[in-house]
Amino acid sequence: MSVKNIVRVTDVTKDFDLGKIVVKVLKGIDLSIETGKYVSIMGPSGSGKSTIFNMIGGLDKPTAGKVFIDEVDIAQLDAYELAWLRCRKIGYIFQTFNLIPVMTALENVTLPMTFGGMPGEASTERGMKLLRQVGLEGRHNHKPSELSGGQQQRVAVARALANSPAIILADEPTGNLDLATGEEVISLLKEMSANQGVTVISATHDFKMLNVSDQVIWIRDGKVEKIQERDELEIHTGGMNS
Amino acid sequence: MSRLIVLPWSKSVEIAYKSIRARFFRSIVTTVTLVLAVSFLAFSQISINIADGMLASGDNTTCQTLIRCGYDVLPGDTSLASSPKQRWILTLSMLVCIVGIINAQLMSVSERFREIGTMKCLGALDRFIVRIFVMEAAMQGFAGAVIGALGGGLFAVLTAWFRFGSEAFATPPYQSFVLSMATSVLIGISLSLIGVLYPAIIASRMQPVEAMRVEQ
Secondary structure, eight states: OOOOEEEEEEEEEEEEEOSSOEEEEEEEEEEEEETTOEEEEEOOTTSSHHHHHHHHTTSSOOSEEEEEETTEEGGGOOHHHHHHIIIIIEEEEOTTOOOOTTSOHHHHHHHHHHHTTOOHHHHHHHHHHHHHHTTOTTOTTOOGGGSOHHHHHHHHHHHHTTTOOSEEEEESTTTTSOHHHHHHHHHHHHHHHHHHOOEEEEEEOOGGGGGGOSEEEEEETTEEEEEEEGGGOOOOSTTOOO | OOOOOOOOHHHHHHHHHHHHHHTHHHHHHHHHHHHHHHHHHHHHHHHHHHHHHHHHTOOHHHHHHHHHTTOOOOTTOOOOOOOHHHHHHHHHHHHHHHHHHHHHHHHHHHHTHHHHHHHHHTTOOHHHHHHHHHHHHHHHHHHHHHHHHHHHHHHHHHHHHHHHGGGGGSSOOHHHHHHHHHHHHHHHHHHHHHHHHHHHHHHHHOOHHHHHHSOO
């Protein structure tokens, strides 16, 4: 099988105009991400990793340069196609979970399926199956406020998988979780990536992530500093050598 | 493969209903604004209907009662239109009501920025967001307007009873009652919808990133 790039970013720059000054957050990023890989975007805070994450997810538009998802330039998409892309191709996971507070776990998971046009019964069935996969069986009727942080993030993982997306974008998925729950969520993501062939792209500065990543992209000061494959990684974070 | 994103009506009604229930207190505040405005409207309309009914009975003593109670009855009048002052006050109360609703809905929108951003990330189109807010407003509007119209109407009937006694209901104009109530309910729902439109459009135009960046 030839190597296929699911995401390609060419010479992307992003400036934020703050009125008096213009902040150059991204200074020309080139990336290609292969289908099915587990990729971590690492970098200190303020390095622009969340910005590049938003560009890849079609949540923000680059100042210059192009972002291709599945070889489609997302700047060319209209509002409907962009919504379709967000709904069917990409699953998002956020640092702050971002579940809809007034809906139960199951409703949160089935919402993207409803948008995607899946009928009620089929979506309920799939929603229950996904909740079971992330280990939340019997919790489907709980509101986000009745779940712990780790459980909420599991619901978010199930929701991201709702429409069997090609890409899962995770922005600091472990940022608000303690060490143990963070590791659980990471291994859950890794499992999904390995079993279902989903490309996982996660922006993080959590070194636990390195352990499961196939590729690590280091971002510093709005530029790609280096890209390391798994076997080039030297991990010295106590007890996590692999 | 069809690249269509959908939100069935039944689902948007369900989401709107749940949002109202989850933020019951805020919904009540918005609805009460409407109840007050609509009941005032219904009260004035029904009062006029009752006076009209009395006038239509053609009885001279009834006319005298009306005049004694402050109505300007000229010989040959068949209906008592509301005075310009009354209409002015009614219009003002409607305006205050709309401003109140816009304010409450803007608050409700800013409270839900993150939720809106999340829905957009999951693929919601701008018009789904508008639709959810409009459905919510329609439900609140309907509830508020019906309660307001009933309350205002009842109050008008009671007032007439105390002022004129049973004379007032000798020949009650049921048809105009129904018409007045229906108008009040319709105006109430329209007020609610007009009030939500601007906040809903603001909400729907938000870029997902902006919505997510809001600290809550």
